[in-house]
Amino acid sequence: MAQQVRGVVAPGRGEPVRIETVIVPDPGPGEAVVKVQACGVCHTDLHYREGGINDEFPFLLGHEAAGVVESVGDGVTEVAPGDFVILNWRAVCGQCRACLRGRPWYCFNTHNAAQKMTLEDGTELSPALGIGAFADKTLVAAGQCTKVDPAAKPAVAGLLGCGVMAGLGAAINTGNVGRGDSVAVIGCGGVGAAAVLGARLAGAARIIAIDLDERKLATATSLGATHTVHARGTDVVAAVQELTGGFGADVVIDAVGRPETYKQAFYARDLAGTVVLVGVPTPEMKLELPLLDVFGRGGSLKSSWYGDCLPSRDFPMLIDLYLQGRLDLDAFVSETIELDGVEAAFEKMHHGDVLRSVVVL
Structure with missing residues (x-):
């Protein structure tokens, strides 16, 4: 009835x-x-x-x-x-x-x-x-x-x-963050903060949180970010390179989803590094990149759908980690x-x- x-x-x-x-x-x-x-x-x-x-x-x-x-x-x-x-x-x-x-x-x-x-x-x-x-x-x-x-x-x-899984999965599943990796996360709202947490869970050695809001950077730090970059008036690419020995991060996660932030992610990664787009763009947004740069920098440009999660596999595992006090x-x-x-x-x-x-x- x-x-x-x-x-x-x-x-x-x-x-x-x-x-x-x-x-x-x-x-x-x-x-x-x-x-x-x-x-x-x-x-x-x-x-x-x-x-x-x-x-x-x-x-x-x-x-x-x-x-x-x-x-x-x-x-x-x-x-x-x-x-x-x-x-x-x-x-x-x-x-x-x-x-x-x-x-x-x-x-x-x-x-x-x-x-x-x-x-x-x-x-x-x-x-x-x-x-x-x-x-x-x-x-x-x-x-x-x-x-x-x-x-x-x-x-x-x-x-x-939704949001927490999207961020965790962007780091763990899509970005394949591994032990000792350097990771930069652009945008530290709910999804980006979860990406920081996922990078820490995966064993990243250096996690750089990037945002315009000091409150969000503070939250990212509490969740495992080792460094923060306040993006207002800052050259984000140069800041990430400076924090990674001049090379750029192994994985850069764009949790904003704008052409400007995607370009930052693209150039802030190391050669053969990975860019993960998990922030959702709007239909009118366009991206322009020199094709030679796409070729010459190598690596992977990925989009993360729902953190590439498999709910039947990932949800019970993450809940178990939460109940163990590890997440x-x-x-x-x-x-x-x-x-x-x-x-x-x-x-x-x-x-x-x-x-x-x-x-x-």
Whole structure:
């Protein structure tokens, strides 16, 4: 029987969000209804509200979530009612050419719930990243549920569902940071701070945090950065080279996603080094680089999709590290709020006042 729950809806481009009654249908084949316990406020949700993703309004926002499976549809075997899960937005299909080649983290055919959640008048909602978790309950594909140790706090666990995983994975999975490497991270908001943490976890010897905000640089230092560069009025490339013996970093992670920062990343890496783009650009942005420099510097230029994570592999491992005290995920929770605090949380995020506001239900 369909249920009525509260949900945070973006009704139109640039309009303030509002709490609406959302109709959640019973799960169909391959689907699950999850009782949401916590959901982080991510920049992507703000991009949805501003129309920066697409114009399929109204959106049911929220996607960095953890909760408990309430019910499942026919054919679901990977999770069961009562399981504590983190929701993910790249549920692998197992059948596409990437999956069949043993690279499921690149899955080209990720899937979401087939049914739509709606408003009371029947208007179909577009769930953010196929999740829509600023709600008491949400309907997702069962493959979007990753079972983890229930000892983890929901407010912390849910952050692995997007931003923190993107940053950790950019360093560990995409950048292949190794022991003794030098790493530079441009932009130390939630994703960049997680990249710093991932570089430390991977054993990097030198981790250079770069940002315009002293508060973010301080946070990066607490998470493992060995050096910081305040980017305002500073030649970032020269600063990174000076801190790496004149060579540049082995891995440079652009967690901003602008042409200016990408060029800094490109030239701040060592010869044969790696650039990882994990910050998301906007559609109108263009990049121009001398092709001879691309050839002559060698190395790898990579984009990191969701930290190239495989949720079934990475989420349980990272939660275990957190519970062992080896991964400080608590540092990312700046505040906990209620559903009606999302609009204010967007403003705090815009001004750089928080790493993450987390809605706790």
